[in-house]
Amino acid sequence: MAIIEEPLALDSGQAVVAERPLGVLTRPQAGNGWRDWLSSVDHKRIGIMYGVAAMFFFLVGGFEALLIRTQLAFPEQGFLSPQLYNEIYTMHGITMVFLFIMPLAAAFANYLIPLQIGARDVAFPRLNALSFWVWLSGAVFLNSTWLVGGGGADCGWFCYSPNSGVTFSPSHGVDFYAIGLLIAGIASLVSSVNLIVTVLNMRAPGMTLFRMPVLTWMLLVTQFLLAFALPVITVALFLLLFDRVFDSQFFDPEAGADPLLWQHLFWIFGHPEVYIIILPSFGIISEIIPTFSRKPIFGYSFMVFSGIAIGFMGWGVWAHHMFVSGIGPISVLAFSLSTMFIAVPTGVKILNWLATMWGGKLKFTTAMLFAVGTVAMFTIGGLSGVTHALAPADTQQTDTYYIVAHFHYVIFGGGVMGLMAGSYFWWPKIFGHMLNETRGKIHFWISMVGLNLTFGPMHVLGLQGMSRRIDTYSEGFGFAFWNLMATIGSYIIAVSVAYFIYNALRSRKEARDLPNPGPDPWDARSLEWMVPSPTPEHNFDVIPTVESQDEWWHRKYGFDEDHNVIRIATVEEAAQKGDAEGVHLPSPSFWPLVLAVGMPLIGYGIIFNLWLCVLGGLLTGGAIYAWALEPVDDPDAGHGHGDGHDDHSDPDDAPDDDGDAVAAGADDSAGDA
Ligand code: HEM
Numbered sequence: 009m010a011i012i013e014e015p016l017a018l019d020s021g022q023a024v025v026a027e028r029p030l031g032v033l034t035r036p037q038a039g040n041g042w043r044d045w046l047s048s049v050d051h052k053r054i055g056i057m058y059g060v061a062a063m064f065f066f067l068v069g070g071f072e073a074l075l076i077r078t079q080l081a082f083p084e085q086g087f088l089s090p091q092l093y094n095e096i097y098t099m100h101g102i103t104m105v106f107l108f109i110m111p112l113a114a115a116f117a118n119y120l121i122p123l124q125i126g127a128r129d130v131a132f133p134r135l136n137a138l139s140f141w142v143w144l145s146g147a148v149f150l151n152s153t154w155l156v157g158g159g160g161a162d163c164g165w166f167c168y169s170p171n172s173g174v175t176f177s178p179s180h181g182v183d184f185y186a187i188g189l190l191i192a193g194i195a196s197l198v199s200s201v202n203l204i205v206t207v208l209n210m211r212a213p214g215m216t217l218f219r220m221p222v223l224t225w226m227l228l229v230t231q232f233l234l235a236f237a238l239p240v241i242t243v244a245l246f247l248l249l250f251d252r253v254f255d256s257q258f259f260d261p262e263a264g265a266d267p268l269l270w271q272h273l274f275w276i277f278g279h280p281e282v283y284i285i286i287l288p289s290f291g292i293i294s295e296i297i298p299t300f301s302r303k304p305i306f307g308y309s310f311m312v313f314s315g316i317a318i319g320f321m322g323w324g325v326w327a328h329h330m331f332v333s334g335i336g337p338i339s340v341l342a343f344s345l346s347t348m349f350i351a352v353p354t355g356v357k358i359l360n361w362l363a364t365m366w367g368g369k370l371k372f373t374t375a376m377l378f379a380v381g382t383v384a385m386f387t388i389g390g391l392s393g394v395t396h397a398l399a400p401a402d403t404q405q406t407d408t409y410y411i412v413a414h415f416h417y418v419i420f421g422g423g424v425m426g427l428m429a430g431s432y433f434w435w436p437k438i439f440g441h442m443l444n445e446t447r448g449k450i451h452f453w454i455s456m457v458g459l460n461l462t463f464g465p466m467h468v469l470g471l472q473g474m475s476r477r478i479d480t481y482s483e484g485f486g487f488a489f490w491n492l493m494a495t496i497g498s499y500i501i502a503v504s505v506a507y508f509i510y511n512a513l514r515s516r517k518e519a520r521d522l523p524n525p526g527p528d529p530w531d532a533r534s535l536e537w538m539v540p541s542p543t544p545e546h547n548f549d550v551i552p553t554v555e556s557q558d559e560w561w562h563r564k565y566g567f568d569e570d571h572n573v574i575r576i577a578t579v580e581e582a583a584q585k586g587d588a589e590g591v592h593l594p595s596p597s598f599w600p601l602v603l604a605v606g607m608p609l610i611g612y613g614i615i616f617n618l619w620l621c622v623l624g625g626l627l628t629g630g631a632i633y634a635w636a637l638e639p640v641d642d643p644d645a646g647h648g649h650g651d652g653h654d655d656h657s658d659p660d661d662a663p664d665d666d667g668d669a670v671a672a673g674a675d676d677s678a679g680d681a
């Protein structure tokens with residue numbers, strides 16, 4: 009009988025070895041029914057669920073954007089009342105940032121990090137499931153304000169006080185904002201810790217930190233930003249909630265409090281937040297551009313260190329959002345300088361992407377088009393960002409459509425386009441079929457036209473003096489033409505999103521008559537392309553041993569004596585085959601979902617009736633208790649043999665030729681927190 013020795017538990021800190029029967033998995037393969045998805049703790053399924061939910065909220069936020077643009081298409085329109093207009097742009101901003109772009113990046117992080125580092129799952133799979141369900145319950149709670157809260161939050165996505173107090177925002181909209189973001193924040197915080205531990209602890213033998221793909225590095229920096237930024241906004245939201253629900257006076261100027269405290273707290277979180285949004289896209293295109301330039305990334309270390317530098321410097325610029333809030337000339341000068349400095353590491357990245365393409369054999373697949381589009385559009389946004397750093401210029405630009413143009417070029421042009429590039433690139437790995445390339449290219453060009461026609465004119469409107477957050481404007485101000493162009497552009501973006509969904513559904517249908525694209529349809533560079541498409545539940549038959557950066561590429565290609573690139577192995581030969589028997593994977597569980605359902609109940613209780621808090625508390629507490637006692641299907645799990653094998657493999661201890669480092673595999677049966 010074949011015996012495989014495998015570490016069972018990570019978070020107990022004590023590796024336990026158990027003997028396993030034959031067969032790939034020690035438990036039944038997960039089915040595809042709704043119960044299998046609701047109880048799944050598989051990082052790939054959690055990634056897919058993040059992706060689908062995020063795309064749904066993209067449609068919600070996109071619909072809100074179309075309402076805004078329809079109102080502003082012509083002067084003096086009354087299509088939306090001023091109050092409803094305030095609610096819609098506020099909810100648009102919140103939905104797009106917290107319920108679309110952050111979870112879509114989380115989709116890629118969850119699906120790809122374990123694969124790129126050579127692991128079978130994240131460190132704490134059930135905790136990972138919890139993050140998803142808690143985030144989703146927070147998202148649903150937040151949007152339920154339209155039904156039971158008397159309308160959406162109406163104080164803008166950064167909800168400055170005293171605007172956000174009960175005096176100026178009497179409906180429950182802002183209560184839903186505060187509690188909804190608190191719940192979603194818990195999810196992101198837990199997920200960030202999980203992914204940090206995964207990257208630092210679960211790497212395959214030989215996968216040293218500086219052999220990791222740039223994407224994994226950028227996602228690691230993003231998780232650290234989340235781990236440090238979320239506590240700041242959490243404190244601010246609690247203070248806001250206490251002021252609104254329990255009459256405290258943290259932001260009440262009449263009680264001697266300083267409303268600027270909210271601005272400082274919000275932007276100490278809010279500026280790192282913009283890097284939390286953009287770094288995943290930077291990482292994604294750093295995988296795509298080398299693949300379709302047929303060259304390794306230019307300046308790998310510079311790419312990694314510039315990302316780390318952005319991660320650190322991003323904490324020292326927050327008050328550039330407050331140049332006209334009365335923070336005083338010294339602060340304005342200091343934050344103006346620090347903001348200019350942060351352009352340097354960002355510029356390094358742009359130059360390295362261009363240098364990677366320079367002299368390469370460029371292949372313009374849809375993924376590559378979106379990646380190049382990301383570089384171009386982000387650069388436009390970055391340049392207007394530099395103009396904001398100049399405080400005197402910002403005094404003119406702040407709170408105008410020039411700012412709205414800037415952050416949409418950065419977030420949509422950089423963030424969304426980058427994530428779209430990633431969708432086309434990893435679609436075959438995730439779903440086992442390609443997205444149609446012809447339709448993909450049409451999707452790309454419609455997006456580019458829509459994006460530039462929507463947000464380009466906003467630069468002009470802003471410099472003409474059009475303020476943001478106004479529900480209408482007068483005929484005589486000269487804003488009509490560019491507003492109409494921007495509205496036409498936003499409808500073109502809507503067409504591009506509908507066309508993407510059409511391409512996804514149509515490609516899935518056509519795939520039935522097409523051959524499987526195989527493990528490596530793009531001839532790419534990192535480990536995820538070594539496994540079949542779609543990725544099997546256990547990821548790797550055998551945990552790979554890594555000997556270089558771009559490990560997968562180096563298994564397929566070598567150099568002849570003249571240093572020309574030569575193929576040395578086919579995909580089949582290069583893939584580290586082995587008898588995948590007795591792979592132990594974490595068992596499904598419903599408790600993360602049950603626990604997550606308790607949280608919004610507590611939220612409704614705080615707003616409407618404290619008995620609901622009791623019910624929610626019982627559900628959450630009960631789920632935690634049941635989860636801790638949940639019997640695992642593995643009789644051996646937890647009853648370790650305690651043989652002193654106290655460490656799963658140390659990736660930095662690159663394997664010597666007898667390969668005795670046992671590969672790290674995710675395991676939660678015993679002690680998943
Ligand atoms: C899909 C195309 C989109 C269109 C047409 C659009 C349009 C707009 C417009 C016109 C405003 C200004 C509203 C005003 O000041 O009165 C706005 C605000 C905003 N948008 Fe978008 N947007 C889009 C996508 C996005 C995306 C993808 C994100 C982020 C991921 C985003 C985040 C924001 C934020 C944070 C605000 C500020 C809201 C506030 O002032 O409180 N938007 N959007």
Ligand SMILES: [Cu+2]
Nearest residue numbers: 279326328329
């Ligand atoms: Cu900022």
